Amino acid sequence: MSDRIHAHYFVETPYDLEHAAQVMAGEQSSGTFTRLASETDALREAHGARVESIQHLEVVDRPSLPMRADLVPTTRHGYQRALVELSWPLVNFGPSLPNLVSTVAGNLFELKEFSGLRLLDLELPPAFAEAYPGPQFGTAGTRQLSGVEQGPLIGTIIKPSVGLTPAQTADTVKELLEGGIDFIKDDELQANGPHSPLKARVDAIMPLINAHAERTGKKVMYAFNISGDIDEMREHHDYVVAAGGTCVMVAINSVGLAGVAHLRRHCQVALHGHRAGWGLFSRSPHVGIGFAAYHKLWRLAGVDHIHVNGLRNKFSEADDSVIASARACQAPLFGSSTPDYMVMPVFSSGQSAVQVADTHAALGNSDLIYCCGGGIMAHPGGIAGGVASLRQAWEAATAGIAPEVYSRDHIELAQAMETFR
DSSP states (O other): OOSEEEEEEEEEESSOHHHHHHHHHHHTTTOOSSOOTTSOHHHHHHHOOEEEEEEEEEEESSOSSOOOGGGSOSSOOOEEEEEEEEEEEGGGTOSOHHHHHHHHSSGGGGOTTOSEEEEEEEEOOTHHHHHOOOOSSHHHHHHHHHTOOSSOEEEEEOSSSSOOOHHHHHHHHHHHHHHTOSEEEOOTTOSSOTTSOHHHHHHHHHHHHHHHHHHHSOOOEEEEEOOSOHHHHHHHHHHHHHTTOOEEEEEHHHHHHHHHHHHHHHOOSEEEEEOTTHHHHHSOTTEEEOHHHHHHHHHHHTOSEEEOOOTTOSSSOOHHHHHHHHHHHTSOSSOTTSOOOOOEEEEOSSOOGGGHHHHHHHHOSOOSEEEOSHHHHTOTTHHHHHHHHHHHHHHHHHHTOOHHHHGGGOHHHHHHHHHHO
């Protein structure tokens, strides 16, 4: 396998496309805005980025992103769109995730030559697998920790997101445990605030989870949000582990690749990756980073779960994008000679029993965490009814039975379909 890093981009430019692509390559490797005497041919050959391919697409009349008026060529024939592949020698920065990002997604977005530029995908050499251990638990380990051998982990998020005291949060957790939940997570907005400190939350919640495990033989997985500074995350991770917890959560965009990679090497439990801020990278098709590239970075850094939204979600992401993201999480990252680095996709955002049949049909399996807030809490039968409706919906989906048919003999599913349709 090649020891070069390959990156695939969508670009849009009013300039000559071949020239613009060479500017990309030069800016992110050995070049600058003018040729230097020290930039010898030998140095360029050893360290310069290459333009591997250019695939012309359509031409549009207007720029997708704003351009300074003085930078737009006075003579032009529209804005050319294209797919461009660049590659870099690994020797430029070694198997380092932060420096990889600086190279493939650094100053490129600001280049004057482009009215659109988006990183679509990455191909990385095996040296990254040697440098980063990747997910510690993934799907199989998460199933073992949670006691859910098959089917999805039925999960929920503590709501309201903020404002609850540790005792009030524990009251909600108690109801969820009694209702048969598999997985509970803090909201990304609730980490270690003054009104609900992490340690106080652990002290209030873990005795309930441990007692439930002693009674039932199943330990519900609770993802405590430990997002914070490096030392704070390590301390809070250790506190969760000492209390018998099986999962910690971090807002990956907030703590960064280096923070997640550091925590992964210290971590003894499942690492839940929440992608709060994802829209900053994904909302526009003309700038940012696509999930195909994005998730590879976090899988290498070591998360075991990562969010992918859900079908007919409350956000802007389309259903086909959600399913493509989930499938990407379940595909091996490298070849058969290295670990597969597969992670468990987390479906959330406005989910209920109503989307289950379509989710299963589109994804083709149930190796996922299916998180529902209102889909559980707002069920007419209460929390227990909400959880039951989701189990029934997944039972029907995996058996190939239409939910309309299955709901005839399953009241909780029928109530959910009436309430959330």
